[in-house]
Amino acid sequence: MNRMIQSIIEEARAVSQEGHLASYIPALANQPKDQFAAYIIDEQGEVLKFGDYNFLFTLQSISKVMSFMVAAEYLGLHKVLEKVDVEPTGDPFNSIVRLEVAERGKPFNPMINAGAITVASLLPGNSVDMRVQSVTDFLSQITGRKHFINQEVYQSEFETAYRNRAIANYLKANNYLNGTVEEAVETYLQLCAIEFSTEDLAKFGLFLASDGRKASNNKPLISRKTAHVSKALMMTCGLYNASGKYAATVGFPMKSGVSGGVLCTIQNGQIERLKGRMGIGVFSPMIDDVGNSVAGMHFLQSLSEHYQLSVF
Structure with missing residues (x-):
């Protein structure tokens, strides 16, 4: 070396x-x-x-940039940016306060939890499994191998996801989520648990x-x-x-x-x-x-x- x-x-x-x-x-x-x-x-x-x-x-927040790419290619970049902005916040990743001060509650960017949960709901497929697979399939094309969800980490995050559910409910109330709150949160947390x-x-x-x-x-x-x-x-x-x-x-x-x-x-x-x-x-x-x-x-x-x- x-x-x-x-x-x-x-x-x-x-x-x-x-x-x-x-x-x-x-x-x-x-x-x-x-x-x-x-x-x-x-x-x-x-x-x-x-x-x-x-x-x-597990990828955790690194998955946010990957799911953003998949959603942008599926819907078109302009459609995703109608739901999520590209502005830095300077706030913690799980902050809720910016949603309350932003115009119409729009998430500031896809790299914070509010933006990533929104993006997770925009992925292709009509179920959590299909949306997650759209990302793992994309990753496999680049790395040359299959990628799996660490179920222990996923369950651990799912059982303590109170704040993420609060964020998702606020997003749903402002018409930013496709599908249900629980589907968006489950999709997001499974993406975080990709190995x-x-x-x-x-x-x-x-x-x-x-x-x-x-x-x-x-x-x-x-x-x-x-x-x-x-x-x-x-x-x-x-x-x-x-x-x-x-x-x-x-x-x-x-x-x-x-x-x-x-x-x-x-x-x-x-x-x-x-x-x-x-x-x-x-x-x-x-x-x-x-x-x-x-x-x-x-x-x-x-x-x-x-x-x-x-x-x-």
């Missing part, structure tokens, strides 16, 4: 203990605290990988860097416009209410989840022998008070600084 990257990883691991597990979701309180994995892939298929990069964790690895995340990041084209055959799976809007959302809203901070200090589109995963996409850069478009997946489960992986963000910030990866 390259000595510089090894040093960056060791520093990141050292600060992970400053975080905590997402114990408000009971099943996530059992994650291995010391886990760290990263996977980087470029457009030529060159790879750098560290730790247990095949370890499976992924850092290798899967990196492949998805490369897919985004390629403007929605599949790496194996350069076939477009989503429109260039949907890819561009998705990356813009990741940059401005992808790291909860620390998105502005990390846009300034890391400087490329990312989406995090409270399980400790981070999805990253690099439009053009060089990391050792890797160059051009790249995807990065990172996992370390100890998160900060905002919800971002402590070691993961330290690793990405150091990587960006050393290899000058910021778009700014």
